[in-house]
Amino acid sequence: MTEPLIFEISSPGRCGASLPACDVPRTPLPAGMVRDDLSLPEVSEVDVIRHYVRLSQLNYGVDKGFYPLGSCTMKYNPKVNEVAARLPGFARTHPYQDPDSVQGNLTLMFELQEYLKELSGFAAVSLQPAAGAHGELTGVLIIRAYHQSRGDSKRTKMLIPDSAHGTNPASTSMCGYTTVEIKSDARGNVDLEDLRAHCDDTVAGLMLTNPNTLGLFDEHVLEIADLVHSCGGLLYGDGANFNALMGIAKPAQLGFDVMHFNLHKTFSTPHGGGGPGSGPVGVSQRLAQFLPGPIVVPAMAEDGWVGGPAEHADEHAEEHTGKHTEEHAEECHALRLAMPKHSIGRVKSFYGNFGVLIKAYTYIRVLGAEGLRQASQDAVLNANYLMHRLKDVYPLPYDRTCMHEFVLGGPPPEAEGVHTMDVAKRLMDYGFHPPTVYFPLIVHEAIMIEPTETESKATLDAFAEAMIKIAEEAVIDPDLLHSAPHVTPVTRLDETRAARRPRLRWVPPRQD
């Protein structure tokens, strides 16, 4: 089952849109500047709709079924979020409007900054970064700016545990730092001896994912923070796994100096097939002035104010318990955009992925503090339950209580010649999206499973049963796995061919 390319259903002279006639006098077009041709498709509106609807049916999404992609937090995307982001009063506002005319937007952003501060314990937040990796780059630039502001130019190294996300070293290189890998110990924690050996006055910081990509909460997080701080470095937190921590622990209290959030993971905004996401960054007080901006501040705040102590959020919470009054409206008419004093600069145009911020804000308001804590607790409960159901059948390299995800060590050893990829592909035949595979790199044949809190026990049981069945098949009939998937729109695709002679676009057939 395949669908032709939109170019292949094109027919000269068609147009799927109706546009108004020109109601002003025409101005001659400038000579020598008008293009001759443009090979865009020419299709009707019906063609467009059928083409894209049929394509959508070739996809698997959270709304279709279980999507346990590790480290991606594929939780349910509430529909009210979609309605909220499409409210014309939000969606039809221009970023350069006078701040007085967009106080609703600024209020939402300000309060979201406050909520993220309250959940994480940080002193200030910038909502500007557009994705997790973008937040990471921002965080490392902030660390660099901090050291530079102190005239501390010796620091050239960023320490990164071998259980980190792959983007961490890339973000580090972009900032001119050298990456130094820190080993993990037998329990999946950062190896304290190895860390101690690398901590000196050339260390800019340590980038720690906690819980890490094994799904394990580092048992020595406080010692790690002390070690890094005592050599003058800063502790970066990769917040990709924050879904395990809402209401469970505040990263700032654990010793983190800067962390990015993934609103598209933790705060239920959809992944969109790869984006748009949103990667706000939170920092401790000493880093607040380096945040990218602009950020939203009270209009009355003095220049350079970027965020106060966390108590502020409490006062704000109080305001929301009552009905909206005229005074409240007046009060909200008091926000503006401001650049932190020593900002690293903008990391993109405008103020962040506002449409995504609306969805995250909506989610937080619907759940409240207890609901968020419940979400994290159930995410951890689900992961541990599934881990227990599978650990007697699949190898489990780190057998301890996990957080929101866990990592299996590939297919059962008795299934000779069967690889993790085969298990993943076979899962599709059972109607599931495969987990993350071959990551983290420190586990051979890794299968990284993150069920999230929005899945029922029945779904987890059905998945566990499919995994157990596949483990049996792997021994009895390995070819069934090697040739999987069998029921998908296409079978396994030749990736080598795609890379050897890349065909990255449709080319119009030659008119001979």
Next chain:
Amino acid sequence: MTYVPHSQAERQAMLAAIGVDRVEDLFADVPEALRFPKVSLPEPLSELEILQELQWMSESNADLDHYACFLGAGAYNHYVPSVVDHVISRSEFYTAYTPYQPEVSQGTLQTIFEYQSMICALTGMEAANASHYDGATSMAEAVLMAVAVSRGRRHKVILSPTIHPEYRETVRTYTQGMGLTVVGDDPGKLREGIDLDLEALKALLDSDTACLIVQNPDFFGQMESPAVLQELADAVHEAGAMFVVSADPISLGLFTPPGDYGADIVVGEGQPLGNAISFGGPYLGYFACKDQFKRKIAGRLVGETVDTHGRRGFVLTLVAREQHIRREKATSNICSNQALCALAAGVYLATLGKRGLRTVAELCYHKAHYAASQIAALEGYELVSKEPFFKEFVVRFPRPVSELNSYLLDEWGIIGGYDLGRVYPHLAGCALLCVTEMNSKGEIDYLVEALTTANFQIEGSAGSREVGS
């Protein structure tokens, strides 16, 4: 409402299976003193309540459905055909993630392949990626790529001062740790306020230059001719550097694509292509280049291949360049794209097609010129822009721009132009106005009437008036 399905009984059954008594026992690794901190957030709301509150909040804004908008400067008010939101609202698209498993992601993969093809057609380039975060970061990625193409041997980046100020800022933010020098964009180098001095830019080219970047149409809406830009491209290539052009994609429906005048990389803001203006995001940055550089492109790329039955299919390809394989050797850390925004752009371009896109571009062009000529005829207003320009133009106002904009907003229900004095001090008193197919002749005439009264009567008409409904 927490979107979690478990009953207490189910939780207990699961805990029993795990072998612990209470869910709290699963968090023993978290330092005890810091475990379960107090979190103060507003009380949870039902769906009805949150929607009422958001409705109230959103209606406190002045939005473009209720106000006439003449503001652009990088975020544009274009018509989005109904089919676009219908398609991107399909949850098969928006609840999927990056297509790591191509067998169950052909929908996303093929839409990206088609998007890449359309971007190549628009720009006159041979390879395009699946998009970056926005126009500004796409430009920053072009700089990283140019430096990578020189194998890190070239350290100078030349930016035209007529590039969007926030794009130039973003390039500086991205490159601050890379030991590059970013030059050329001193606004003082502009001739007659807003004209690009190409000779001054050329004079900066040398063997250390990685790339030279211009925007066309530029930030002020003005266009350079393909012949002049080809000359610049030749000079850039002579110096062994890359020529990068940032372009409004709507303009490319009508005007010569940068591929025809020597561009090596073409980048730009894709928001005008079917994406909501949404207070500045989410948008998408399109990125396209010549075939010879395709293996240096950062981000996601989709390529065509076949499955085990020989059927055509699509996969993420050239991933060896990506951060998740080469990690610290990668030149960029981007590992996602704005897939849903790129989908909207693809649906938009498919729906309009070559005729529709050209019509939109022509409407913008004619309406902007009509508006400019009407305003230029007003006493006290001076048209600073010269031909040729596309959909934006610069006007010197008889009063401070902020004062006049407040008057337009409060008294006439008009969202006025961008105050250029904010970032170009020598252009204080000048506004950048934008006119698109969304502005009817009636609306343009209404703006002209408002500006006429503003010149002599800032305390003018009583009460707020709204138009556009």
